[in-house]
Amino acid sequence: MSQLTDLTDLTLSGLALALKEGRATSREATEACLAVIRARDEELGAFLLVDEERALAAAEAADVRRAHGAARSPLDGVPVALKDNLLTEGQETTAASRILSGFHPPYDATVTARLKAAGAVCLGKLNLDEFAMGSSNENSAYRPCKNPWDLTRTPGGSSGGSAASVAAGACFGSLGTDTGGSIRQPAAFCGLVGLKPTYGRVSRFGVVAFASSLDQVGPLARDVKGAALLLEAIAGFDVRDATSVERPVPAYAAGLTGHVRGLKVGLAREWFEASGLDDEVAKGLEDAKRALQDRGATLIDVSLPHTRYAVATYYIVASSEAASNLARYDGVRFGQRRGEEMGLLPMYEQTRGEGFGFEVERRILLGNYVLSAGYYDAYYLKAQKVRRRIADDFTRAFEEVDVLLGPTTPTPPFRLGEKVSDPLTMYLSDVFTLQANLAGLPALSLNVSFTESGLPVGAQLIGRPFAEEGLLNAAFALEGALGLEDRRPPA
Amino acid sequence: MTLTRDDAERAAWLSRLALCDEDLDRLTEDLARIVGFVEQLRAVDTDGVEPLFHPLSLELRRRPDAAEEGVGRRGLEGSMGYEDGLVRVPKVVE
Numbered sequence: 001m002s003q004l005t006d007l008t009d010l011t012l013s014g015l016a017l018a019l020k021e022g023r024a025t026s027r028e029a030t031e032a033c034l035a036v037i038r039a040r041d042e043e044l045g046a047f048l049l050v051d052e053e054r055a056l057a058a059a060e061a062a063d064v065r066r067a068h069g070a071a072r073s074p075l076d077g078v079p080v081a082l083k084d085n086l087l088t089e090g091q092e093t094t095a096a097s098r099i100l101s102g103f104h105p106p107y108d109a110t111v112t113a114r115l116k117a118a119g120a121v122c123l124g125k126l127n128l129d130e131f132a133m134g135s136s137n138e139n140s141a142y143r144p145c146k147n148p149w150d151l152t153r154t155p156g157g158s159s160g161g162s163a164a165s166v167a168a169g170a171c172f173g174s175l176g177t178d179t180g181g182s183i184r185q186p187a188a189f190c191g192l193v194g195l196k197p198t199y200g201r202v203s204r205f206g207v208v209a210f211a212s213s214l215d216q217v218g219p220l221a222r223d224v225k226g227a228a229l230l231l232e233a234i235a236g237f238d239v240r241d242a243t244s245v246e247r248p249v250p251a252y253a254a255g256l257t258g259h260v261r262g263l264k265v266g267l268a269r270e271w272f273e274a275s276g277l278d279d280e281v282a283k284g285l286e287d288a289k290r291a292l293q294d295r296g297a298t299l300i301d302v303s304l305p306h307t308r309y310a311v312a313t314y315y316i317v318a319s320s321e322a323a324s325n326l327a328r329y330d331g332v333r334f335g336q337r338r339g340e341e342m343g344l345l346p347m348y349e350q351t352r353g354e355g356f357g358f359e360v361e362r363r364i365l366l367g368n369y370v371l372s373a374g375y376y377d378a379y380y381l382k383a384q385k386v387r388r389r390i391a392d393d394f395t396r397a398f399e400e401v402d403v404l405l406g407p408t409t410p411t412p413p414f415r416l417g418e419k420v421s422d423p424l425t426m427y428l429s430d431v432f433t434l435q436a437n438l439a440g441l442p443a444l445s446l447n448v449s450f451t452e453s454g455l456p457v458g459a460q461l462i463g464r465p466f467a468e469e470g471l472l473n474a475a476f477a478l479e480g481a482l483g484l485e486d487r488r489p490p491a
Numbered sequence: 492m493t494l495t496r497d498d499a500e501r502a503a504w505l506s507r508l509a510l511c512d513e514d515l516d517r518l519t520e521d522l523a524r525i526v527g528f529v530e531q532l533r534a535v536d537t538d539g540v541e542p543l544f545h546p547l548s549l550e551l552r553r554r555p556d557a558a559e560e561g562v563g564r565r566g567l568e569g570s571m572g573y574e575d576g577l578v579r580v581p582k583v584v585e
Contacts, residue, residue, distance in 0.1 A: 102569075103569060104569060106562050106565045106566050106568070106569070107562055199546045199547060200546075200547050213544065213545045213546065239552075239554075242549070242551060242552060243545075243547065243549060245547065306535070309531065309532060309535055311528075312528060312529040312531055312532050313532065315525065315529060316529055316532075323506065327507075330507070331571065332570065332572070332578060332580055333566070333567060333569075333570050333578060334566075334567075334569045334570055335569075335571075336571065337570075337571040337572065339509075340572070340580075340581055341581075342581075343581050343582070344580065344581040344582070344583055345507070346509070347580075347581055348507040349507050349508060349509035350509050352506070352507055352508050352509070353508050353509030353510055354509075356508070358514070358518075361506075361508055361510070361514075361518065362518060362521055362522070362525075364506045364508065365499065365502045365503060365506055365508070365518060365522055366502075366522055366525055366526070368502050368505040368506045369494070369498065369499075369502040369505075369522065369526070370526075370529075372501075372502070372505060378533075379526075379529065379532075381542055382532050382533070382535075382537065383529075383532060384542030384543055384544055385535075385537035385540040385541070385542050385543075386532050386535050386537060387542070387543040388540050388541060388542060388543035389535065389537065389540060391543055391546070423521055423524075423525065424524055424525065424528060427525075438543075438546075439546060440546020440547065441546075465546075
């Protein structure tokens, strides 16, 4: 096996160590990733844009810094990629929509700038469901994305490219966004660690907004330590994001001990009793429970009674916020423009009608419908009250336990085309992930098992606000106990 | 209360979305099903419950009222109507 192949099999923290110890250079790692992209991405569809020149220049600069003992961070020289709803200055950013075709942002998102400052090498922009609306990456206006573990199946969504690229070895880590599960579900479907931070932990400045009270940027990586390193680099107060919280950023990676003796792990009965929970997913959860127990954690039954209302609550809230956020796409100041010759209102209507895909239109319509006069109280206001009930369920549960353990998704990765024609079926598959967004809680998914046919199964951990350290540590313990992190998709 | 084609058409107008008949029909169906689904929230007792608009109880931060560097006019250069530092649009007032 060539050295190039060996390199892309490494985890993010494995590469970081290799770089530190001089066993690999950033240039080698970057070239190895680019080779994978060249060989596989036409089929895989993980990338919407690859900038080889820029990446190799960044890699060389990283190697020079390291040679002078001036590495900026453990991420210096590590090839990563960004979901294409994160602004990158001068690099086309489309949010996988036609309406932003050709849009070159005049500034970087804060998370982009922070990764660059840490020395990470950005390979390019990753595919997603249009405007982050979807659970399968099938709503991308540009191209589908496939699961490296089985190319007939979805990598999940909306951060499908973020997950597929890491799982395929095309990059060592990526950033995604999570509004209803869009980091965690693709992480589960692709056998990765994916973390949605506490709302307010990571800046949303320069993130194409979907639902402003739900959106968060987070890392995807093969290993917990890798995810922790990425989180450390991007987290922290940002004066340009009014919802950013002033709290110091702990050393997430260094703090991983794997010690969980005495940790109280809650099992929400509504999750485990959910009809539609696939047997092989349930088995993966059993493995996870056993592993934690073996390491001294205590399992405690809890209840989250409003679980069954999460999907309805989420779709009202998220669609309403999306309808408001996407009003800016009117063809005036940026993005595509159509119908100008017909007048102002037609220009808006044509631009948007042609520029937005079906799922996006569906959610905008739903949002404006439930916000409109006569319906606002019955739908939007009601949903926000149920949202408080959902958040209160968690507050109560966290009086008894430290973290919650449960499924990330009801099923293993489904086949492309299986659900996309029926929106409701797709929406219902988000049932386990939505609640953490509604309540603003940190949540992660990690791989805990494989199905008989070799598909990844993830489990989810949810923690108290700003308790990412504990969450990552519990995941680190599980990862160590289950020993699955060396498994790779078929070549 | 079932969502009608008129309701969907009005929502499309509010959304400034031009839709062909076929799309409007399909979206009416989809919306009717989704709205029918979310009706289940009526069953939840929310008497005396304050809405949770936002997970954080935030106070709007303020900064000194002083000029700062921003994206400025550079941000307009991407507009398809950009001309000499301005943005051309159709007549707003007839």
